Amino acid sequence: xxxxxxxxxxxxxxxxxxxxxxxxxxxxxxxxxxxxxxxxxxxxxxxxxxxxxxxxxxxxxxxxxxxxxxxxxxxxxxxxxxxxxxxxxxxxxxxxxxxxxxxxxxxxxxxxxxxxxxxxxxxxxxxxxxxxxxxxxxxxxxxxxxxxxxxxxxxxxxxxxxxxxxxxxxxxxxxxxxxxxxxxxxxxxxxxxxxxxxxxxxxxxxxxxxxxxxxxxxxxxxxxxxxxxxxxxxxxxxxxxxxxxxxxxxxxxxxxxxxxxxxxxxxxxxxxxxxxxxxxxxxxxxxxxxxxxxxxxxxxxxxxxxxxxxxxxxxxxxxxxxxxxxxxxxxxxxxxxxxx
Amino acid sequence: xxxxxxxxxxxxxxxxxxxxxxxxxxxxxxxxxxxxxxxxxxxxxxxxxxxxxxxxxxxxxxxxxxxxxxxxxxxxxxxxxxxxxxxxxxxxxxxxxxxxxxxxxxxxxxxxxxxxxxxxxxxxxxxxxxxxxxxxxxxxxxxxxxxxxxxxxxxxxxxxxxxxxxxxxxxxxxxxxxxxxxxxxxxxxxxxxxxxxxxxxxxxxxxxxxxxxxxxxxxxxxxxxxxxxxxxxxxxxxxxxxxxxxxxxxxxxxxxxxxxxxxxxxxxxxxxxxxxxxxxxxxxxxxxxxxxxxxxxxxxxxxxxxxxxxxxxxxxxxxxxxxxxxxxxxxxxxxxxxxx
Numbered sequence: 151x152x153x154x155x156x157x158x159x160x161x162x163x164x165x166x167x168x169x170x171x172x173x174x175x176x177x178x179x180x181x182x183x184x185x186x187x188x189x190x191x192x193x194x195x196x197x198x199x200x201x202x203x204x205x206x207x208x209x210x211x212x213x214x215x216x217x218x219x220x221x222x223x224x225x226x227x228x229x230x231x232x233x234x235x236x237x238x239x240x241x242x243x244x245x246x247x248x249x250x251x252x253x254x255x256x257x258x259x260x261x262x263x264x265x266x267x268x269x270x271x272x273x274x275x276x277x278x279x280x281x282x283x284x285x286x287x288x289x290x291x292x293x294x295x296x297x298x299x300x301x302x303x304x305x306x307x308x309x310x311x312x313x314x315x316x317x318x319x320x321x322x323x324x325x326x327x328x329x330x331x332x333x334x335x336x337x338x339x340x341x342x343x344x345x346x347x348x349x350x351x352x353x354x355x356x357x358x359x360x361x362x363x364x365x366x367x368x369x370x371x372x373x374x375x376x377x378x379x380x381x382x383x384x385x386x387x388x389x390x391x392x393x394x395x396x397x398x399x400x401x402x403x404x405x406x407x408x409x410x411x412x413x414x415x416x417x418x419x420x421x422x423x424x425x426x427x428x429x430x431x432x433x434x435x436x437x438x439x440x441x442x443x444x445x446x447x448x449x450x451x452x453x454x455x456x457x458x459x460x461x462x463x464x465x466x467x468x469x470x471x472x473x474x475x476x477x478x479x480x481x482x483x484x485x486x487x488x489x490x
Numbered sequence: 491x492x493x494x495x496x497x498x499x500x501x502x503x504x505x506x507x508x509x510x511x512x513x514x515x516x517x518x519x520x521x522x523x524x525x526x527x528x529x530x531x532x533x534x535x536x537x538x539x540x541x542x543x544x545x546x547x548x549x550x551x552x553x554x555x556x557x558x559x560x561x562x563x564x565x566x567x568x569x570x571x572x573x574x575x576x577x578x579x580x581x582x583x584x585x586x587x588x589x590x591x592x593x594x595x596x597x598x599x600x601x602x603x604x605x606x607x608x609x610x611x612x613x614x615x616x617x618x619x620x621x622x623x624x625x626x627x628x629x630x631x632x633x634x635x636x637x638x639x640x641x642x643x644x645x646x647x648x649x650x651x652x653x654x655x656x657x658x659x660x661x662x663x664x665x666x667x668x669x670x671x672x673x674x675x676x677x678x679x680x681x682x683x684x685x686x687x688x689x690x691x692x693x694x695x696x697x698x699x700x701x702x703x704x705x706x707x708x709x710x711x712x713x714x715x716x717x718x719x720x721x722x723x724x725x726x727x728x729x730x731x732x733x734x735x736x737x738x739x740x741x742x743x744x745x746x747x748x749x750x751x752x753x754x755x756x757x758x759x760x761x762x763x764x765x766x767x768x769x770x771x772x773x774x775x776x777x778x779x780x781x782x783x784x785x786x787x788x789x790x791x792x793x794x795x796x797x798x799x800x801x802x803x804x805x806x807x808x809x810x811x812x813x814x815x816x817x818x819x820x821x822x823x824x825x826x827x828x829x830x
Contacts, residue, residue, distance in 0.1 A: 305647070310775055310809050317779030357731070360752050360773070391697070393734045394752045411700050412734045433700070435650055439657030469650050 151282040155216040159348055159384035159405050161427055161459045167452055168215035169484040170287075171477065172388070172408075173467030174208035175220045179474060181207045191236045195221055201272030202279050209284060211474070212481045216285050216348075219276060219341075221269050223291030223352055227300045229265035230257045230333055240304070247303035249311050251322035257300075257329055262336045269337075270344035277345035287386075288346030290338055292353040293330040293375070294368035297323070309358055316367055323367070331371035335378040342382050349379060350386040350408065357391030364395050369402075376403045386429060390466055396421040410465035415455040424458040431465040432480070437472045441479040448483040456489075491622040495556040499688055499724035499745050501767055501799045507792055508555035509824040510627075511817060512728070512748075513807030514548035515560045519814060521547045531576045535561055541612030542619050549624060551814070552821045556625050556688075559616060559681075561609050563631030563692055567640045569605035570597045570673055580644070587643035589651050591662035597640075597669055602676045609677075610684035617685035627726075628686030630678055632693040633670040633715070634708035637663070649698060656707055663707070671711035675718045682722050689719060690726040690748065697731030704735055709742075716743045726769060730806055736761040750805035755795040764798040771805040772820070777812045781819040788823040796829075 154168035176182055182204055186194065194200050205220045224242050228234040235243045248257060263270070277286055299305065301312040301323075315323045338349055351372070359368055372387075379385055380403055388408035392399065399407055400422035408429035409418050415428055422428075436447050452462065462484045468477060494508035516522055522544050526534065534540050545560045564582050568574040575583045588597060603610070617626055639645065641652040641663075655663045678689055691712070699708055712727075719725055720743055728748035732739065739747055740762035748769035749758050755768055762768075776787050792802065802824045808817060 307645070308775070308806065308809065310778065310811060313773065313775030314778030314811075317776055317783055357752070360754070362754070363773075391731055412697070414700070414702070433653065433703075435648070435653030436657055438650065438654030443657055466648070469648065471650060471654075 152215055152284050155461060156285050156347060156384065158459045158461050159386070159427060161405075161425070164459075164489070166488045167455070167460055167462045167484055169462040169481050170214040170216040170218065171208070171212070171464055171468050171480075172218075174212065174214060174218065174477075175204045176468060177470035178468055178472040178477065179207055179211065181211070191222075192234070195225060196268045198268055198271040198275050201268075202275040205272070205276045205286075206279055209280070212477055213485075214284070214481055216287055217276065217280060218287040218289060218350070219269065219273055219346065221272070221289070223289070223296060224299060225266060225269065226290060226330065226333055226337060227257075227296055229260045229262065229337075230329065231260070232257060232300055242299060243304045244300055245303070247311065248300050248326060249315060251319060251325065254322075254325055254329065257326070259329060259332050259336070262333070262340050266337055266340065270340050273341060273344035273346055285347040286345060287348045287350055288338065288341035289350040289352060290334050292351050292356065292368070293327040293334065293371035294359075295353050295355045296330050297326055298355040298358070301326070309355065313358065316363070320367065324370070327367070327371040328374075331374045334375055338375070338379055339382075342379075346383065348384040348386065350388055351375065351404070353387065353389040353392075356389040356395065361395055361398060365398055369398060373403070388429070400426065406461065408461075408463065412465075415451065415460065416457070419455075419458055427459040427461065428455060429461040429463050431463070434464045434466050434469050434472070437464075437468065437476045437480060439476075441476060444476055444479050445483045448480055449487060452484065452487050492555055492624050495801060496625050496687065496724065498799045498801050499726070499767060501745075501765070504799075504829070506828045507795070507800055507802045507824055509802040509821050510554040510556040510558065511548070511552070511808050511820070512558075512804055514552065514554060514558065514817075515544045516808060517810035518808055518812040518817065519547055519551065521551070531562075532574070535565060536608045538608055538611040538615050541608075542615040545612070545616045545626075546619055549620070552817055553825075554624065554821055556627055557616065557620060558627040558629060558690070559609065559613055559686065561612070561629070563629070563636060564639060565606060565609065566630060566670065566673055566677060567597075567636055569600045569602065569677075570669065571600070572597060572640055582639060583644045584640055585643070587651065588640050588666060589655060591659060591665065594662075594665055594669065597666070599669060599672050599676070602673070602680050606677055606680065610680050613681060613684035613686055625687040626685060627688045627690055628678065628681035629690040629692060630674050632691050632696065632708070633667040633674065633711035634699075635693050635695045636670050637666055638695040638698075641666070649695065653698065656703070660707065664710070667707070667711040668714075671714045674715050678715070678719055679722075682719075686723065688724040688726065690728055691715065691744070693727065693729040693732075696729040696735065701735055701738060705738055709738060713743070728769070740766065746801065748801075748803065752805075755791065755800065756797070759795075759798055767799040767801065768795060769801040769803050771803070774804045774806050774809050774812070777804075777808065777816045777820060779816075781816060784816055784819050785823045788820055789827060792824065792827050
């Protein structure tokens, strides 16, 4: 197996940087769009054969060094009892948002085999079809980020319901975060049992909180998950717009910190120390530039990431309007850059 | 005149911190909603008597230490030739976005008296009705933030058109930013001539760029504006999610940096030095908490801001669902806290 990714997760020296792309199975690929033309998003997530197929598309086409199971972070709150809809153009919607302690009775810690077994089956079929070419990642959203969607009822610019609750009744919100954390622990253990060889936690909305409040509110349930999964497979924590949280992220019991493009990797490394493996951090809009600009920016990022282990990725998911040849130029640039 | 605000802008010692709120004339006030029930948003912006009325509402009701003229940052691109619509629920929309160099021919540097004279008239009438009770602020969006809306055609999560253009044709985007900068200089000079006693530049989307790219792309047109206005009235720069830009913001030729809640004021001060006056930075969602929590958080913020001049404000605009009594508790807490 190409184990550059797993060795980098463990901080081992490698002859070149491994590379994969967040949302690499997605709308920028014609092969993915062909499947979505016949299947709505949630049905795709829940059909293991199709999951395996779209998960493998970027491995075949881009020749990336890791696969990530095709799924959505919001499948977890749905399994907990929150009705979830994906509306074209509007993104995800929870028609019955959870906004007060009394609303918690509508949620429960589910039997993950019964409710999310399709993800596990997707992992097993993908592992089989991958034939150990590259490792397969599983993933989940963090409790804070999942709560953001469930409380707000969808996405938001300022998340007033979530943050209002956090100020008004922090103990009530902590109950919601704990419910999500417990479910997530079962879910991620199930993913490992089904063949996930590394796990990534997505914290899209972690950056909403100040460092002090992040430590009080978002960290405890996250820490609980990280501790429950420790020692099984490499654990990656992704967040966006969280440069102000680096002092806390440095202490997080995960192997890899996946960061956005706002701070150079060298500056992140200076703040978190060279023991933490870094993942990232090309601005995904760079892939809208001509290939020559993509190559130059990618090489600059690799150079900036020297001084410790580094898994090359974007700083956020690849954009749907990205030309596939540009994604390919990115991957090829990384692969051609050997380390001395 | 209550000159606590202007003295603080100049870094002078004051007996207590001045306080005002971004979007203090807004939907959280029943008096404002009563006017909006009869008048759409753009018509309100363009009716000087109503502008004066809503600008004064929070001065009368909250007893804040500064007034800010009621207007919208997007009136500037509209004056430059970009059709602007406000659609209920959807926010601002530019139906003909400017996305390539060829599109620049649809924009021009307008005669600001002819196109934005209603803002100047609103300032004159507000100054008259204020009778020097408190100073009156004018404002504008930064070129980068205005370009974000005009290029994207409205608001966005990731601004792919704007950022794509910045990678593909930085010189073309720089032309757009320069057109906006030149218009903004005329506009802000007109505001000062009409009675604005301080000016705030709003850079809502400044945080999208890394420090290196912010210096290359967003800073030059901003610097041009700041230099053109220097020495006339105090200049405030507001941005959001820009903790990673502080090394550059420290050098910006403005008097006051208005920051969000993500970093404590003491940490901002450590990075930008004690010469810069700070403004901010209570998380606006704090005002959804019970008054006792508001008081405690506000006092904590004031203590954290000691060690230099500080104008108390929120880290972002007040939310429409904020109870007015909570806004009042915030202002009263600041006013009761005298400095030794």
